[in-house]
Amino acid sequence: MMREQHMRVLLRRSEGALLRLIGTVQRRGFEVTDIATHAQDQDSWLVMLKVESARELRLLERQVEKLYDVIELIEEAPRFEHPALAAYA
Amino acid sequence: MSDTTDMSKTGAEWLIHALEREGVDTLFGYPGGAIMPVYDALVGSSLKHILVRHEQGAALAAVGYARASGKVGVCMATSGPGATNLVTGIADAFMDSVPMVAITGQVPSHLMGTDAFQEVDVFGITLPIVKHSFIVRRAEDICAIVREAFAIALEGRPGPVLIDLPKDVANARAVEKPSTREAKRPLPPKLDAIQKARSLIRESKRPVLYIGGGVGMANAEVAVKRLFDQTRIPAVCTLKGLGSMDPNDRLYMGMLGMHGNPAANFAVQEADLLIVIGARFDDRATGKLDTFAPRAKVIHLDADTAEIDKLRYADVALLGDLNKSLDALAEPTTIADWQTRCQWLKTQHQWRYDAPGEDIYAPLLLKQLSELGGPDMIVSCDVGQHQMWVAQHCSFSHIANHLTSGGLGTMGFGLPAAIGAKLARPQATVACVSGDGSIMMNIQELATLHRYGIAVKIIVLDNAGLGMVRQWQELFFNQRFSEVDLSDNPDFAVLARAFRIPARTIERRDEVLPALTELLNSEGSRLLHVRIDAKSNVWPLVPPGKSNADMIEEKTS
Ligand SMILES: Cc1ncc(C[n+]2csc(CCOP(=O)(O)OP(=O)(O)O)c2C)c(N)n1
Numbered sequence: 001m002m003r004e005q006h007m008r009v010l011l012r013r014s015e016g017a018l019l020r021l022i023g024t025v026q027r028r029g030f031e032v033t034d035i036a037t038h039a040q041d042q043d044s045w046l047v048m049l050k051v052e053s054a055r056e057l058r059l060l061e062r063q064v065e066k067l068y069d070v071i072e073l074i075e076e077a078p079r080f081e082h083p084a085l086a087a088y089a
Numbered sequence: 090m091s092d093t094t095d096m097s098k099t100g101a102e103w104l105i106h107a108l109e110r111e112g113v114d115t116l117f118g119y120p121g122g123a124i125m126p127v128y129d130a131l132v133g134s135s136l137k138h139i140l141v142r143h144e145q146g147a148a149l150a151a152v153g154y155a156r157a158s159g160k161v162g163v164c165m166a167t168s169g170p171g172a173t174n175l176v177t178g179i180a181d182a183f184m185d186s187v188p189m190v191a192i193t194g195q196v197p198s199h200l201m202g203t204d205a206f207q208e209v210d211v212f213g214i215t216l217p218i219v220k221h222s223f224i225v226r227r228a229e230d231i232c233a234i235v236r237e238a239f240a241i242a243l244e245g246r247p248g249p250v251l252i253d254l255p256k257d258v259a260n261a262r263a264v265e266k267p268s269t270r271e272a273k274r275p276l277p278p279k280l281d282a283i284q285k286a287r288s289l290i291r292e293s294k295r296p297v298l299y300i301g302g303g304v305g306m307a308n309a310e311v312a313v314k315r316l317f318d319q320t321r322i323p324a325v326c327t328l329k330g331l332g333s334m335d336p337n338d339r340l341y342m343g344m345l346g347m348h349g350n351p352a353a354n355f356a357v358q359e360a361d362l363l364i365v366i367g368a369r370f371d372d373r374a375t376g377k378l379d380t381f382a383p384r385a386k387v388i389h390l391d392a393d394t395a396e397i398d399k400l401r402y403a404d405v406a407l408l409g410d411l412n413k414s415l416d417a418l419a420e421p422t423t424i425a426d427w428q429t430r431c432q433w434l435k436t437q438h439q440w441r442y443d444a445p446g447e448d449i450y451a452p453l454l455l456k457q458l459s460e461l462g463g464p465d466m467i468v469s470c471d472v473g474q475h476q477m478w479v480a481q482h483c484s485f486s487h488i489a490n491h492l493t494s495g496g497l498g499t500m501g502f503g504l505p506a507a508i509g510a511k512l513a514r515p516q517a518t519v520a521c522v523s524g525d526g527s528i529m530m531n532i533q534e535l536a537t538l539h540r541y542g543i544a545v546k547i548i549v550l551d552n553a554g555l556g557m558v559r560q561w562q563e564l565f566f567n568q569r570f571s572e573v574d575l576s577d578n579p580d581f582a583v584l585a586r587a588f589r590i591p592a593r594t595i596e597r598r599d600e601v602l603p604a605l606t607e608l609l610n611s612e613g614s615r616l617l618h619v620r621i622d623a624k625s626n627v628w629p630l631v632p633p634g635k636s637n638a639d640m641i642e643e644k645t646s
Contacts (some may be wrong), residue, residue: 008581015224016212033487068221068241 003052004033005057008074009064011037011045017069021047028063029055044071098363100228101126101259105134107235113163113513115139115154117147119174121167122207124194126259139512139541142533144171147193148178155187155508157489157517159308161242162509165193168209172253176214177499179249182217184496185329186306188247190238195224197257212253220248225255228263236268246271247306248395275307275392275410283417286388286405290418293362293386294425296322299345302329302495303367303391304487312415313366315353317341319419322364325353325433327374329495330367332485339432346374347631348477352438356431360385364418367411368402369390371496376380380636381384390414440482447598451475451550452482453614454601458520458548459483461605466518466590467492467510471503471527473557475550479522479626490517501530507538507545518609519545525551525578535588538614546608547590547616549581553623556631556641558627565633576623585616592616 007025011017018037025032034050051060061073098106104127108116114499119126123633131138133315144166151162166175172193182189196205212224221241238250298320304313310333313319317324317334324334324346334341343350344356354376357363363385368374375381378400389396389403390411397406402469407414411442431618446448455478459466464486470479470493485491492510494502507521528549538545559573585592595604601619607615629644 015226016216018212027217053212058396059399062397066393066395086490 002052003056004052007049007057007061008062009047009049009052010040010071010074011047012069012071013039013043013045014069018045018047020067020069021064024063024067025049025051025060028060029053030060046074090379092602093145095264096260096264097257099126100225100231100254100263100551101130101171101512102258103228103231103263103265104235104254105136106129107232109135109162109237110274111161113161116165117141117150117154117492118165119144119147119167120240121171121194122166123196123256123627124165124171124192124254124259124304126167126256127192129196129253139508140536141505142536143531144174145177145501145536146176146508146531146537148189149181149499149505150509150534151189151191151493152178152182152185152187152502153506154467154513155182155189155509156185156492156506157510158513159489160189160513161190161239161507163190163192167194167207168211169209170210171226172209173214176218177497177501179215179251180218181494181497181499181502182249182633183220185434185494186247186301188242189248189249189467190235190242191249191251192254192299194259195253195255198255199257212251215251217456219251220247222251222253224253225258228258228261231258231263232265233270233533236270240270240272246303246391257547264346276408278407282407282413284406286407286418287420289362289386289405290320290322290364290420290422295360295362296362296422296424297357297360298322298324299327299357299365299368300324300330300333301327301366301368302488304330304333307367307411308414309367309391309411310488311376312412314536316415316419320422320490322395322422322424323428325329325349325357327368327371327495328493329482331480332488332491336484339435340428342431343437344480344496345637347376348481348627348629350438350481351629351640351642352431352434353638355434356383356633356638357382359430363387364416365389365391365403365533366454369396372481374383375400376631376637376639377635379508380638409644410619418557429604430553443641446622448620449598449601450609450623451619454605454619455482455522456477457602458522459606462518462520462610463570466490466520467507467514469493469503469510469521469529471523472498472500473527473555474552474627475522475524475556477557478614480511480544500527503527504531504534504545504547507547508534508543511543519544520546520548522548522550524556525549525553525575525581526555526580530567532584533589535585539589541575542613546616547585548608549577549579549616549618550621551618552621552625553578556625557627563626564630581618585618590616592618594618596620
C-alpha cells in the first residue's frame, strides 16, 4: 500500500550532497512528491521531503543517515520505535 | 597566506605525499592527460605503481589487494574514458563492501561543465556506487580529503571512496592543511540487546549461525570460531563467509543458498533461531525470501544499521563492535537433539566425486587443487559455474583466501583480483580459477603478470561456452540456447604464451594431477587450460524465485 511520508534532513552544504540525498531516496524505492531546500547558513541546508512508497520510512531513514553529508534527521516521532533498535536510540 | 609557509608542493605532490603517509605501498593505475601531474609527482616517490592494461583491471586489482590484506586498495585513472573504465571495479567494491580509494584526473576546473575533451561527470556517474566522494576544489584541501577518504573507506561497513582531481588543482601550489581525522571505532554493543539475544539463544531448540563476509571485514574470524566452539550451534556460511569455518567440523553444514549444500539449506529451513553474523539476506542466499527459515527468530549482528530489517525483521539487533558481541554470546548450549539432526543432514548430503564418463570432472579437479595448494592458498575466481564449483569444492582457512565477486558478480574479476592479492601477500600461493568466457574479459592483464613477474596460477575451465547462462537456458528456458556458444574460442595456451606465460592444455582425467602439481610447483605464472564437458551443470540448485526448501539435485538416469 502506497503511503505518503515526510522527512526532514539537515544536510552539509557540500558538493553533490543534494544529489546524493535525492538519489538515495529514489533508489531505495521512494518517490519524491514534494521537496523544498533552504540554506540555513554557510554550512547547511534544511531539506524537507514528501515521499511516497509502499516501503517503510524507517528503512529509508537508516540509509539516509549513513550519508556522510547528512548532519541529522530531524524527527517529530521518536527515532527507533523498532524494539530491536530501541537500545540504540 | 603568509610566504613563510611551505608552498613547495603542488596539489599532485601533496596527493602522493598523503598516500605515502597513509602507508600505501602499491597502487594500480593507467595514465592520461588529466592525471599527468599526478604521474609526474609519482616519479621518485616510494609508491609502487602497477601499470595495468585496462583501468577495470586497476580497480579490480585494488579490490583483490584490499580483500586479501584488509588494507585499503588504491586505483587511479585519467578523466573521461579512464574514469568510466574504473566504474565496474568501483561498483564491485561497493557491493562487496571493500575498502577502496579511487582517484581520477579531471579536466581543469574552468572547463568542467563545458563538455571539454575527456570530460565526464564521474562524480555523478558513481554517486550510487560509492560510500562517499569528493571533487577537490583547492590544492590545500588534498591532504585532509585523502585522510578523510581512507577513514571513510575503512570505518563501519567498508566501501569505495572516489576522489576526482581537476588538473589545475593538481598543478596549483599550496600549503598543507593538516587533518586529524581518524576512522571511527565501533561502539560496544548494548547490554540489554546482548541480554535479549542471550535469552533467545537459551530458549532456542534449533539455532543456526548464519555467517557472512562481514566477519572478515570486522576481523572477527577468531571470535566467530570461538562462538562456534563454545556454543556448538550448527553453522552455515554465505558465499563470502566461506573460510570462517573448518569445513571438516561435523556441525559446519556448508554454504547456504542457490548452489549451496542441501544440508545447510535444510538446517536453516528447520531452524527456530538464526544468528546472522555480518550477512545481509542476499537473494542468492535466501531463495524466495518469505519462505526462508519460516519459523526462525532472528538475531542480526551487523556494522550497518541499514541492514537491520531491510529484508528480514530482526528480533534483536546487535550493532557496533562485532568481536565484543560475539564474545558476549559465547555460552554453552544444550541442543543435543538438534546437533544430532544436523550431523545426520550433513552425512546425507556429502559431495560426490565419482562422476561417470571420461571427461575431466571440474569439481574433483578443484578439490584436488585445494588439497595440493593447502588451506593457505588464495583462490581468486571469476563468475559462473566455475565460481560455484570453487565455493563448493575448495577449502579455505580464512575468508581473505577466497576472492569471489559476490555482490556484483563481475566476470573479469578473477585475474586482476589475483594480481592484487599476490602483491598484497607475496608469500601466498595465488590461484585464479576462471572460465573461458570470463578470462577474456580482462585477458590483457596477462601482460601485467609478465611485466612485474607476478606469480599467479591460472586455471581456465573451458566448457566452450557461457556455462552458467547455458545451464539456465537448459533448465528454465526450455533448452532454447541463445548466444552462449563459445566453441570458436582462441587457443588459450597459445594465447598465454603470446603474453610469455607458459601454458598447457589438458583434457583427460589422468592428466589432472600431474598438471596441477606442475602448475603449483613451478616458478612464476602459468596457465592451465582444462577442457571440460560443455554440458556439465552446477548441482544442486534452488530454481530462481523458489524456496531453499525446494532444492533440486541432478537427475541420475
Ligand atoms: C560482466 C558480466 N557480464 C555478464 C554476466 C552474466 N553472466 C554470469 S555467468 C556468465 C557465464 C560465464 O561464463 P564462463 O566465464 O565461461 O563461466 P562458466 O559459467 O562457463 O563456468 C555470464 C555471461 C556477468 N556476470 N558479468
